[in-house]
Amino acid sequence: MARKNRKQLFEKVEIIDAGARGKSVAKAPDGRVIFVDNAVPGDVVDIQTFKKRKAYFEGTAVRFHELSDKRTTPVCEHFGTCGGCKWQHMTYKHQLAFKQQEVTNNLVRLGRIALPEAEPILGSKKQFFYRNKMEFSFSDSRWLTKEEINSDQELSDRNALGFHIPGMWDKILDIKKCHLQADPSNAIRLAVKEFAAQNELEFFNTRNQTGFLRTLMIRTSSIGEIMVLIQFFKEDIEKREALLDHLKKTFPQVTSLQYVINNKGNDTIYDQEVICYAGRDHIFEEMEGLQFKINAKSFYQTNSDQAYVLYKTTRDFAGLNGEELVFDLYTGTGTIAQFIAKKAKKVVGVEAVPDAITAAKENAKHNGIKNVDFYVGDMKKVFNDEFINTHGQPDVIITDPPRDGMHKDVVQQIINIAPKKIVYVSCNSATQARDLAILNNLYKVTRTQAVDMFPQTHHIENVVLLEKR
Incomplete structure (x- = not known):
C-alpha cells in the first residue's frame, strides 16, 4: 500500500502571530496551528506543510498574496539561508512588540501570575553589529545554492568560512558579510579565508574528520580590544605560524591572538589548551569603571551595551541601600555581583563552573572589590542549610539561571530562606x-522588565522583582 502523503x-x-523559535503562526481550516518559517504576521500566503503532528503543522509560505505592513527589507544577503537573524524581515518596533507579548503570555498563561502594569521593553540602540563574540566554521564542502547544484559548470571552490545551515551539522554557509559584529570582524574573517585559499591550507571536513583549519572565533569589547582564536585540527607548525603571522601583520590592532590544536570529535574548546601566540591571553570589557577580564573560554553577555542595561535594571529592582546581604545565584564570572557590590553590604556568588569562579575572583581582585565572595559547586547541592548557616540569611537573592531555569530544589530552598526580595533574571x-x-x-x-539583547531574533531577556506577600 502506498504511504499516505502527509x-x-x-x-x-x-x-x-509570531511564535516560538522565530516562527510565525497561522491557523488551518480545522483550527490546528501552523508554524511557518518565512512569513510575518499580517502576510496572506499559501502554505506548503512539511510536517504534521496531532496538534499542529509546520510549513513554508510558497506564495505571498498580501504583504504585511510589519515587513521590512532584510539588509543581509544571507537572510533566509543563514540560521541567524530570523526576524530581519520584520520592523524592529514590531519585533519588540512580539517579544513583549511573549513574555507577558508566558508569565500569565504558564505561570498564572498576576502581573503589574508592564514596563516598556528596553530595545537595543544598535539593531545590527551589536555582538561582541562570533564563531565561524571552516568547511571544504560548503552549502550550495540551487543555481549552483543545477549548473553544468564544474565548481572549483567548495571552501567555506561561515555558519552551519540550520539542522545540517555538516553544511557550512560561506559568509560574505555578517551584520552581527562590527568591523574589523568581517575583514578578519575574509582575510583568513583569502590567505588560506592562496596558500592551499586545508579546510575541515566534518564527516571525514580531516583537514587543517577548523574554527575561527572573534571577540571584541566596548573599549576596542579584539581577540582572535583559530582552532586547528592538527599541528603543522609552518602553516600555522604563516597564518598567524599574516594576521599579526595585517591586523596590528588585535589585542590577543591565540590558537588551539584540537583533534577530538567535536570542536568545543573548554577541555582544550588555549595557546597565546601574540599579545595578551585575554581582553578587557568595561562597565561603570569596572574592568572584566575575558579569556577565550569566558562567558560574557554577547551584547555589551544591552548587558549594561540589563545589569542596571537588576540593580534598580534590588533597591539596595548598602546594608543588605545579597546572594547572587548562577553568578557566572561574577559580573552582576561586582556591578551591584558598591550598593550592598556583602555579595555572595555561587556558580557550578570552576573556571568561571576563578575568573570572578580575579576580576574582583583587579577591581579592588572586597565585599564579594565566590563559591563553586552544583547549585542544588551547595545552596543548602549549611551554606546559609555559614554565610548568613540573605536580604536579597538575585538569580540568573540558564535556559532550563532553576532546579526545583533551589526554588524550594529559596522558599525556605524567604528573603525579602528576589530579582529573577531570565533568558527564557x-x-x-x-x-x-x-x-x-x-x-x-x-515589577517586570523585558530587555532585548538580540535584535533580529526572537530571543528576549526578562527581569522580575518578587517581594514577600
Missing part, C-alpha cells in the same frame, strides 16, 4: 514562569 497546501491563509520566560508559579504563594511579582 503534505498539504493551505491557500490564502493569514499569518496571525517560559521556565521563568514555571519557577514563579512555585514561588507565587509566598511572593508577589511587583
Whole structure:
C-alpha cells in the first residue's frame, strides 16, 4: 500500500502571530496551528506543510498574496539561508512588540501570575553589529545554492568560512558579510579565508574528520580590544605560524591572538589548551569603571551595551541601600555581583563552573572589590542549610539561571530562606514562569522588565522583582 502523503497546501491563509523559535503562526481550516518559517504576521500566503503532528503543522509560505505592513527589507544577503537573524524581515518596533507579548503570555498563561502594569521593553540602540563574540566554521564542502547544484559548470571552490545551515551539522554557509559584529570582524574573517585559499591550507571536513583549519572565533569589547582564536585540527607548525603571522601583520590592532590544536570529535574548546601566540591571553570589557577580564573560554553577555542595561535594571529592582546581604545565584564570572557590590553590604556568588569562579575572583581582585565572595559547586547541592548557616540569611537573592531555569530544589530552598526580595533574571520566560508559579504563594511579582539583547531574533531577556506577600 502506498504511504499516505502527509503534505498539504493551505491557500490564502493569514499569518496571525509570531511564535516560538522565530516562527510565525497561522491557523488551518480545522483550527490546528501552523508554524511557518518565512512569513510575518499580517502576510496572506499559501502554505506548503512539511510536517504534521496531532496538534499542529509546520510549513513554508510558497506564495505571498498580501504583504504585511510589519515587513521590512532584510539588509543581509544571507537572510533566509543563514540560521541567524530570523526576524530581519520584520520592523524592529514590531519585533519588540512580539517579544513583549511573549513574555507577558508566558508569565500569565504558564505561570498564572498576576502581573503589574508592564514596563516598556528596553530595545537595543544598535539593531545590527551589536555582538561582541562570533564563531565561524571552516568547511571544504560548503552549502550550495540551487543555481549552483543545477549548473553544468564544474565548481572549483567548495571552501567555506561561515555558519552551519540550520539542522545540517555538516553544511557550512560561506559568509560574505555578517551584520552581527562590527568591523574589523568581517575583514578578519575574509582575510583568513583569502590567505588560506592562496596558500592551499586545508579546510575541515566534518564527516571525514580531516583537514587543517577548523574554527575561527572573534571577540571584541566596548573599549576596542579584539581577540582572535583559530582552532586547528592538527599541528603543522609552518602553516600555522604563516597564518598567524599574516594576521599579526595585517591586523596590528588585535589585542590577543591565540590558537588551539584540537583533534577530538567535536570542536568545543573548554577541555582544550588555549595557546597565546601574540599579545595578551585575554581582553578587557568595561562597565561603570569596572574592568572584566575575558579569556577565550569566558562567558560574557554577547551584547555589551544591552548587558549594561540589563545589569542596571537588576540593580534598580534590588533597591539596595548598602546594608543588605545579597546572594547572587548562577553568578557566572561574577559580573552582576561586582556591578551591584558598591550598593550592598556583602555579595555572595555561587556558580557550578570552576573556571568561571576563578575568573570572578580575579576580576574582583583587579577591581579592588572586597565585599564579594565566590563559591563553586552544583547549585542544588551547595545552596543548602549549611551554606546559609555559614554565610548568613540573605536580604536579597538575585538569580540568573540558564535556559532550563532553576532546579526545583533551589526554588524550594529559596522558599525556605524567604528573603525579602528576589530579582529573577531570565533568558527564557517560559521556565521563568514555571519557577514563579512555585514561588507565587509566598511572593508577589511587583515589577517586570523585558530587555532585548538580540535584535533580529526572537530571543528576549526578562527581569522580575518578587517581594514577600
